[in-house]
Amino acid sequence: MISERLMDILIDSFWNILLPGLTMTIPLTFISFAIAMVIAVAVALVQFAGIKVLKEIARFYVWVIRGTPLLVQLFVVFYGLPNIGILIDPFPAAVIVFSINEGAYSAETIRAALEAVPKGQMEAGECVGMTYLQIIRRIVLPQALRIAFPPLSNSLIAMVKDTSLAANITVTEMFMATQRIVARTYEPLALYIEVGLIYLLFCTVLARLQRIGEKRMGVYGR
Amino acid sequence: MVDNLLSVKGLSKSFGSGKILDSINLDVGKGDVIAIIGPSGAGKTTLLRCISFLERADAGYMAFADKEYSLHDAPRKDILDFRRKTGFVFQNYNLFLNRTAIGNITEGLIIARKMPKAEAEAKGMELLRKVGLEDKAGSYPSELSGGQQQRIAIARAMASDPLMIFFDEPTSALDPELTGEVLSVMRQLADDGMTMLVVTHELGFAENVSDRVIFMENGIVVEDAPSGKFFSEPEKERTKEFLATFIER
Ligand SMILES: Nc1ncnc2c1ncn2[C@@H]1O[C@H](COP(=O)(O)OP(=O)(O)O)[C@@H](O)[C@H]1O
Ligand SMILES: [Mg+2]
Numbered sequence: 093m094i095s096e097r098l099m100d101i102l103i104d105s106f107w108n109i110l111l112p113g114l115t116m117t118i119p120l121t122f123i124s125f126a127i128a129m130v131i132a133v134a135v136a137l138v139q140f141a142g143i144k145v146l147k148e149i150a151r152f153y154v155w156v157i158r159g160t161p162l163l164v165q166l167f168v169v170f171y172g173l174p175n176i177g178i179l180i181d182p183f184p185a186a187v188i189v190f191s192i193n194e195g196a197y198s199a200e201t202i203r204a205a206l207e208a209v210p211k212g213q214m215e216a217g218e219c220v221g222m223t224y225l226q227i228i229r230r231i232v233l234p235q236a237l238r239i240a241f242p243p244l245s246n247s248l249i250a251m252v253k254d255t256s257l258a259a260n261i262t263v264t265e266m267f268m269a270t271q272r273i274v275a276r277t278y279e280p281l282a283l284y285i286e287v288g289l290i291y292l293l294f295c296t297v298l299a300r301l302q303r304i305g306e307k308r309m310g311v312y313g314r
Numbered sequence: 315m316v317d318n319l320l321s322v323k324g325l326s327k328s329f330g331s332g333k334i335l336d337s338i339n340l341d342v343g344k345g346d347v348i349a350i351i352g353p354s355g356a357g358k359t360t361l362l363r364c365i366s367f368l369e370r371a372d373a374g375y376m377a378f379a380d381k382e383y384s385l386h387d388a389p390r391k392d393i394l395d396f397r398r399k400t401g402f403v404f405q406n407y408n409l410f411l412n413r414t415a416i417g418n419i420t421e422g423l424i425i426a427r428k429m430p431k432a433e434a435e436a437k438g439m440e441l442l443r444k445v446g447l448e449d450k451a452g453s454y455p456s457e458l459s460g461g462q463q464q465r466i467a468i469a470r471a472m473a474s475d476p477l478m479i480f481f482d483e484p485t486s487a488l489d490p491e492l493t494g495e496v497l498s499v500m501r502q503l504a505d506d507g508m509t510m511l512v513v514t515h516e517l518g519f520a521e522n523v524s525d526r527v528i529f530m531e532n533g534i535v536v537e538d539a540p541s542g543k544f545f546s547e548p549e550k551e552r553t554k555e556f557l558a559t560f561i562e563r
Contacts, residue, residue, distance in 0.1 A: 219397055219400075223426075
């Protein structure tokens with residue numbers, strides 16, 4: 093069924109797709125996600141602690157980011173900002189947008205997790221004389237991050253796939269690499285399935301890692 | 315009295331429109347063990363929580379260890395200061411879930427008091443020995459029975475050498491066969507001279523261990539008497555009724 097010519101194209105293209113996957117898709121995902129986590133923890137804590145003005149800013153941020161399409165955000169930063177003299181290279185532009193976008197979603201996840209930590213943990217900390225920040229840092233936040241681990245892993249896996257949108261702002265990640273090969277070979281069906289399978293491979297590895305992670309830190313002491 | 319360790323005056327607290335505590339006065343002498351009893355909803359928990367600043371009272375102040383505190387708007391510094399001189403034992407233990415037994419005891423020492431780790435751990439082991447759980451030092455709360463968790467919670471409350479420990483129904487969440495181990499740790503603590511304010515349904519503890527019993531209902535102190543007198547010849551009708559319902563059961 094699969095002609096020899098198609099077979100050759102698939103084999104030749106495999107490395108040409110996988111390579112940008114390893115050098116672009118994966119770094120874009122992990123760098124963005126790491127920055128997103130820093131943003132998310134800060135935004136979640138500001139809301140959880142109810143710090144006056146910052147809380148409003150945090151809410152506004154989450155509202156705007158969750159209420160607008162990721163693709164629009166990419167276009168605003170990459171194609172829009174040059175209008176006011178801000179030019180950012182494709183890769184850093186993608187990192188900025190993905191981390192700000194994911195930061196808003198993960199902030200909600202972590203905020204919910206902070207609220208899921210039993211109130212008594214905070215009170216017990218107060219009663220042994222710890223300050224609010226000490227209790228948050230040593231008792232409440234570590235427990236919240238464990239609670240948030242499965243949904244955050246989910247977000248990470250979703251982000252691997254979402255990075256394909258960066259093709260729209262000329263980041264030569266896996267999907268763009270595939271599009272280029274399609275333009276040369278006119279084999280869209282086989283090649284798009286091929287890149288899909290490579291995404292599947294990446295996500296399968298991450299899902300496996302998630303399961304190992306969950307097992308290792310399910311419940312304290314179990 | 316001059317030698318009161320704790321003296322609460324005019325403590326009032328409402329939640330919404332309900333007056334939960336109505337101008338409570340309470341004196342606790344150094345070394346006293348006081349049991350607070352009363353029906354559910356009387357305001358016993360709220361009383362302990364207001365004194366410990368877990369809840370902000372609408373009015374009232376207290377003197378503790380020769381220092382004055384507003385129960386309504388004490389500054390953070392005062393609250394921290396009070397907490398470092400007292401311990402609190404919760405009905406449902408509230409052990410730090412991400413810390414081992416020994417970690418629960420040393421956490422406050424190392425973090426709040428900046429005690430060197432080795433010293434804190436030596437102290438933690440000594441306290442675990444006192445509550446009979448030195449072999450559980452490395453166990454997490456999820457691996458321990460309720461009775462064991464509560465004994466560790468008591469050890470945690472003792473860790474900072476407090477002047478006084480508050481107990482909010484320390485045995486109410488436990489299966490009946492586990493209350494004994496916790497009560498015996500508390501009795502030991504009382505024998506060692508600790509000042510204790512204990513909300514409890516254990517009339518045996520109130521009668522045999524405590525020096526004084528306070529009966530609360532509807533946010534007021536109905537009766538406050540030495541424990542012998544409280545049980546043998548209570549003054550108030552309401553106290554007699556309450557004790558009768560208990561003895562029937
Ligand atoms: N945080 C709260 N918000 C509203 N009502 C409360 C709160 N805490 C306690 N109450 C009410 O205050 C009353 C006394 O409660 P509590 O002090 O727990 O009584 P006790 O410990 O004697 O059983 C109850 O009617 C309870 O419903
Ligand atoms: Mg209660």
